[in-house]
Amino acid sequence: xxxxxxxxxxxxxxxxxxxxxxxxxxxxxxxxxxxxxxxxxxxxxxxxxxxxxxxxxxxxxxxxxxxxxxxxxxxxxxxxxxxxxxx
Amino acid sequence: xxxxxxxxxxxxxxxxxxxxxxxxxxxxxxxxxxxxxxxxxxxxxxxxxxxxxxxxxxxxxxxxxxxxxxxxxxxxxxxxxxxxxxxxxxxxxxxxxxxxxxxxxxxxxxxxxxxxxxxxxxxxxxxxxxxxxxxxxxxxxxxxxxxxxxxxxxxxxxxxxxxxxxxxxxxxxxxxxxxxxxxxxxxxxxxxx
Numbered sequence: 435x436x437x438x439x440x441x442x443x444x445x446x447x448x449x450x451x452x453x454x455x456x457x458x459x460x461x462x463x464x465x466x467x468x469x470x471x472x473x474x475x476x477x478x479x480x481x482x483x484x485x486x487x488x489x490x491x492x493x494x495x496x497x498x499x500x501x502x503x504x505x506x507x508x509x510x511x512x513x514x515x516x517x518x519x520x521x
Numbered sequence: 522x523x524x525x526x527x528x529x530x531x532x533x534x535x536x537x538x539x540x541x542x543x544x545x546x547x548x549x550x551x552x553x554x555x556x557x558x559x560x561x562x563x564x565x566x567x568x569x570x571x572x573x574x575x576x577x578x579x580x581x582x583x584x585x586x587x588x589x590x591x592x593x594x595x596x597x598x599x600x601x602x603x604x605x606x607x608x609x610x611x612x613x614x615x616x617x618x619x620x621x622x623x624x625x626x627x628x629x630x631x632x633x634x635x636x637x638x639x640x641x642x643x644x645x646x647x648x649x650x651x652x653x654x655x656x657x658x659x660x661x662x663x664x665x666x667x668x669x670x671x672x673x674x675x676x677x678x679x680x681x682x683x684x685x686x687x688x689x690x691x692x693x694x695x696x697x698x699x700x701x702x703x704x705x706x707x708x709x710x711x712x713x714x
Binding site for chain 2: 445446447448450451454455457458459478479481482484485486488489490491492493494495496505506507508509510513514516517518520521
């Protein structure tokens with residue numbers, strides 16, 4: 435099965451690349467079709483695709499939370515002294 | 522006014538700014554880089570650059586805004602040089618994930634996470650694990666993730682700023698995600714399942 439799949443569509447390695455490429459750049463028409471066919475036949479890559487979407491969401495939220503309200507203010511007296519001594 | 526006294530006056534102004542704004546600048550740099558040492562260096566460089574190009578500062582903008590613009594450029598330079606840093610174990614890492622004929626290595630096949638994966642995403646422990654997983658990424662990969670997700674820039678914008686090709690960039694994102702995925706699976710999903 436895997437051998438036929440690879441001839442028809444392409445390898446899991448290539449499919450996983452396209453899955454992540456899609457999160458940054460639009461796929462070409464042909465890439466899109468190939469990926470859809472591949473994930474409809476390959477459970478592992480379908481799972482990888484789902485996990486990729488979860489990862490996107492997690493990373494987006496991770497940022498929102500650290501950015502809520504404003505950036506937390508940190509005092510750094512030593513740095514002040516150090517910079518002033520260099521001016 | 523002599524050049525010397527002018528210089529001295531400029532340096533006095535910058536010193537006042539250090540006292541007033543260095544904490545804000547440092548907080549921002551720390552937030553962006555998550556690295557205290559790097560953040561300190563960037564802020565220091567910012568004030569030194571401000572001293573040198575003080576003649577270009579126009580009184581109609583706020584000092585803090587001007588300094589912040591310099592700092593933002595410094596942070597971008599920092600990302601740029603991080604992205605250009607080669608990753609030592611890159612190839613061996615990818616070799617392990619896929620077999621020679623480019624199938625998933627049986628040990629690396631993505632497992633079904635949890636049916637309620639969306640609901641558990643808010644749990645603090647998961648966020649903590651994600652932070653740890655991010656820290657483990659090679660600098661170049663982490664930079665790619667920071668630019669895409671934390672700076673919320675588009676792929677095209679990032680490529681332009683880093684002066685890299687789209688293929689170069691998405692391949693780095695791909696490697697980062699392969700590793701992040703695995704790190705989360707090992708440290709979180711396999712444990713709760």
